[in-house]
Amino acid sequence: MFYGSDLHAEAAAALFSVIASCRLHRLDPFAYLEEVLRVLPHWPRHRYLELSPKHWSATRARLRPEELAAPLSEFEIPPEVPAPSDDARAAAE
Numbered sequence: 001m002f003y004g005s006d007l008h009a010e011a012a013a014a015l016f017s018v019i020a021s022c023r024l025h026r027l028d029p030f031a032y033l034e035e036v037l038r039v040l041p042h043w044p045r046h047r048y049l050e051l052s053p054k055h056w057s058a059t060r061a062r063l064r065p066e067e068l069a070a071p072l073s074e075f076e077i078p079p080e081v082p083a084p085s086d087d088a089r090a091a092a093e
Contacts, residue, residue: 021053032056035068042075050080 022029036051043051050059060068062078 018053025053025057027053027056035060038073039063039075042077044077047080 019029022032032053064076067073067075
């Protein structure tokens with residue numbers, strides 16, 4: 001509403017959306033952004049969804065703790081977890 005331009009308002013809305021999603025999934029928004037922004041340059045582009053707040057806890061658990069603790073570090077990317085098939089989802093319900 002008072003961001004100076006439509007572009008600034010869109011950027012603020014995107015940031016507010018990330019923060020709200022973090023809170024919805026019980027993540028500290030500042031810790032989430034700090035970790036994801038460090039992992040992002042090393043992460044395969046086709047797997048970016050794993051870095052979303054919804055999936056971050058599971059993805060974070062698969063990363064090496066010493067890499068997350070280091071201020072600057074290369075990251076060993078864990079193998080992709082296959083998505084459950086439609087048959088497996090139907091059986092779970």
